[in-house]
Amino acid sequence: MKIFAAPLQGYTDNTFIEVHHGVYGAPDAYCMPFTRIEKGQVRRQDAARLHRAAEIMSSTGVEIIPQVIFNSAEEFSTLVHAVKEAGLRRVDLNLGCPFPMQTRRGRGAAMIRALDVMEQVAGLVAADADMAYSVKTRLGLEGGDEWRGLLPILDAMPLEYVAVHPRTAGQMYDGALLLDQFEAFASASAHPVVYNGDIHTREDIAQIESRYPQLAGVMIGRGLLARPSLVGEWKSGSDFSLEERRSLFGRLHAGMLAQYQDILCGDTQILQKIKPLWDYADLGLDRKALKAIRKAVSLAKYTIAVDAAL
Ligand SMILES: Cc1cc2nc3c(=O)[nH]c(=O)nc-3n(C[C@H](O)[C@H](O)[C@H](O)COP(=O)(O)O)c2cc1C
Numbered sequence: 001m002k003i004f005a006a007p008l009q010g011y012t013d014n015t016f017i018e019v020h021h022g023v024y025g026a027p028d029a030y031c032m033p034f035t036r037i038e039k040g041q042v043r044r045q046d047a048a049r050l051h052r053a054a055e056i057m058s059s060t061g062v063e064i065i066p067q068v069i070f071n072s073a074e075e076f077s078t079l080v081h082a083v084k085e086a087g088l089r090r091v092d093l094n095l096g097c098p099f100p101m102q103t104r105r106g107r108g109a110a111m112i113r114a115l116d117v118m119e120q121v122a123g124l125v126a127a128d129a130d131m132a133y134s135v136k137t138r139l140g141l142e143g144g145d146e147w148r149g150l151l152p153i154l155d156a157m158p159l160e161y162v163a164v165h166p167r168t169a170g171q172m173y174d175g176a177l178l179l180d181q182f183e184a185f186a187s188a189s190a191h192p193v194v195y196n197g198d199i200h201t202r203e204d205i206a207q208i209e210s211r212y213p214q215l216a217g218v219m220i221g222r223g224l225l226a227r228p229s230l231v232g233e234w235k236s237g238s239d240f241s242l243e244e245r246r247s248l249f250g251r252l253h254a255g256m257l258a259q260y261q262d263i264l265c266g267d268t269q270i271l272q273k274i275k276p277l278w279d280y281a282d283l284g285l286d287r288k289a290l291k292a293i294r295k296a297v298s299l300a301k302y303t304i305a306v307d308a309a310l
Contacts, residue, residue, distance in 0.1 A: 003219075027231045098173075133160065201223075
């Protein structure tokens with residue numbers, strides 16, 4: 001079973017990917033947060049992000065899968081063109097983002113019902129032998145069985161895998177996992193299926209593997225932010241001690257901070273990028289120390305707070 005790092009906008013950027021792989025070793029692939037269209041085109045900084053991902057891939061051998069979010073065949077084509085221009089040869093279709101900012105504009109999970117658009121996109125995918133395509137989706141917008149309408153279109157597309165978060169868009173990222181529906185999806189799909197949702201421990205991975213032995217893989221999002229060592233622990237077959245996890249996290253943090261200091265200007269920008277690393281971190285840290293990290297408004301104060309916390 002393969003292990004994928006899920007895309008998390010605002011968290012798993014290129015810096016996270018590059019430093020994480022150096023400190024912990026890489027999962028089978030890192031999925032990039034989505035690239036979107038703004039004012040009819042791909043923003044310059046998003047194109048740069050794709051180029052940098054291609055550079056990281058070629059210099060480290062790490063597998064990175066870019067993702068696109070779209071509401072029409074035109075948007076889809078423009079985005080895939082940008083991915084190709086960056087020299088990347090894989091692309092993931094975001095058919096699952098539940099945020100109203102996206103779904104109200106017909107993107108992300110809204111695609112589960114936009115079957116006419118998906119038919120056109122499927123035609124473009126089928127005609128494009130240069131790229132390897134995959135899909136990341138959920139079970140529906142409001143109903144857990146809405147995937148049934150989309151499935152025949154997905155089945156007819158040449159896809160490497162379909163990753164499924166077993167919730168509806170209405171549920172966002174919490175609430176009951178609709179595992180019966182997930183199981184029905186996995187049995188009915190013509191493609192390899194990847195499970196994604198609420199994996200936090202090695203036991204969680206083992207449970208998914210034994211419950212669904214036919215799965216192609218698991219994709220881990222928040223669990224990998226909480227415990228960035230999780231994939232390494234899974235591969236090694238044992239849990240790392242809290243001390244080791246804190247020390248590795250210290251290296252992850254230091255590596256990311258150094259990169260942000262290189263590429264960004266000013267304390268505010270740097271702190272804005274690095275602070276989210278602490279949002280999900282599960283290292284048994286002192287709450288006061290975490291509060292000091294969150295409240296720090298200068299790099300000097302921030303660094304003192306981090307030293308005190310770790
Ligand atoms: C803050 C945040 C940002 C996310 N950004 C993306 C994204 O860019 N593309 C995507 O397909 N999913 C995105 N997701 C969804 C995650 O990839 C994943 O499907 C979800 O968190 C459930 O998996 P988990 O329980 O392992 O975290 C995001 C989720 C969160 C919480």
